[in-house]
Amino acid sequence: GAGVSQSPSNKVTEKGKDVELRCDPISGHTALYWYRQSLGQGLEFLIYFQGNSAPDKSGLPSDRFSAERTGGSVSTLTIQRTQQEDSAVYLCASSFPGADTQYFGPGTRLTVL
């Protein structure tokens, strides 16, 4: 079946602009995670959604970052007023509720000029 998909695959933006990154999880996966992979910080957790529960936002680095999940499926990660340090690969993962294994998408490479 289809895996986790993310769009766009690459995004180049200018400093100060807002960007939206999209994640389509595997069908039936109610848990959805966002991670960031950057040269300076490695792989780090950003936010976690599980069903209708309040999301775990403990990994978001600043209030410029936000995410939503509509209809329990597609998720959008929004970065406002982008900075150069936001340049990274943003990875999305999904899993069945309570499952220990996450399945990752190919990522979105964000470059802030």
Added chain:
Amino acid sequence: AQSVTQLGSHVSVSEGALVLLRCNYSSSVPPYLFWYVQYPNQGLQLLLKYTTGATLVKGINGFEAEFKKSETSFHLTKPSAHMSDAAEYFCAVSERAAGNKLTFGGGTRVLVKP
């Protein structure tokens, strides 16, 4: 809080030689442990995992890892390296009570020499 340490950011092995990637973790509760592989410009692919039961776990592509609680380690091995093993490898830990969100090590990039 959980943490993961991978010894060596880069490892170079000859084709046919043993691959050994080291991972140590800290966790306040029994952890779930994972090894993921990342090929260039791709996402993360699960190699293997330990949750409960047998401490020696086998994964895809001939890799295996052993959970040693006394050493808080989860080292990854493969008896004979292949050129296709060239990639970056990440060790990770999660806690079920924390929604299974993953904490990753810094990664080890493996170069395989012919």
